Amino acid sequence: MKFQVYRFNPETDAKPYLQEFDVIVERGMMLRDALMEIKRQDESFAFRHSCGEGVCGSDGVNVNGSNRLACITPLSEYQGDLVIRPFPGRPVIRDLVVDMTQFYAHYKEVNPWLMRKDALPEQEILQSPEERDRLDGLYECILCGCCSTSCPSFWWNPSKFRGPQALLTAWRFLADSRDQATDQRLDDLEGPYKLYRCHTIMNCVQACPKGLNPTKAIGHIRSLMLKNSI
Ligand code: SF4
Ligand code: SF4
Numbered sequence: 001m002k003f004q005v006y007r008f009n010p011e012t013d014a015k016p017y018l019q020e021f022d023v024i025v026e027r028g029m030m031l032r033d034a035l036m037e038i039k040r041q042d043e044s045f046a047f048r049h050s051c052g053e054g055v056c057g058s059d060g061v062n063v064n065g066s067n068r069l070a071c072i073t074p075l076s077e078y079q080g081d082l083v084i085r086p087f088p089g090r091p092v093i094r095d096l097v098v099d100m101t102q103f104y105a106h107y108k109e110v111n112p113w114l115m116r117k118d119a120l121p122e123q124e125i126l127q128s129p130e131e132r133d134r135l136d137g138l139y140e141c142i143l144c145g146c147c148s149t150s151c152p153s154f155w156w157n158p159s160k161f162r163g164p165q166a167l168l169t170a171w172r173f174l175a176d177s178r179d180q181a182t183d184q185r186l187d188d189l190e191g192p193y194k195l196y197r198c199h200t201i202m203n204c205v206q207a208c209p210k211g212l213n214p215t216k217a218i219g220h221i222r223s224l225m226l227k228n229s230i
Contacts, residue, residue: 003084054209063084138172147163153199167214175220
């Protein structure tokens, strides 16, 4: 199988280019296996990866125009050449490695932890099974960034729009019966950009390797904001 791979080393290259690699594809191979083979062929090739099990979220790349997590992307899904690029809309550090600083900053800005007004009890804060069920589809995010870096609103407003990952996380805590900072969380998202820059294009939903739905979470936040304003 032929791979056209984005290459750019800012220390030596005037501009990015695509380099072709041939990889013999065996049954069951994932895209990450092919990238490791490419690394064996050319040691200077750079890409991030770690667990290889779809858990650490570090090997997100753009494949033929769609963001995918390389370790859980079977090569059997593709026919013909593959074009592998870094995540769109992020500054390239080298080859497939992009700068995710802004992405993590937005995550931090939504206060991704429980905030309480009451004193913490001596033991755990109990939830009913129904309250716990509300967190399904929200807590599983692995912070891979496939969603936010496929979102046109995030490309155009990376410092102002929180992006689908951070907004999914905001809803994960708004939806948590143990959290007591609803007003503060909603106030933090006021304004034309942080939340409302989402235009429901749903690229984020298509890109998420964990099957999560940031668009739906964003819709829940909007509804709650509306409810609390009347
Ligand atoms: S639905 Fe909203 S958050 Fe998701 S890709 Fe579209 S604009 Fe971005
Ligand atoms: S919502 Fe999905 S695509 Fe976005 S960071 Fe989390 S796991 Fe990755």
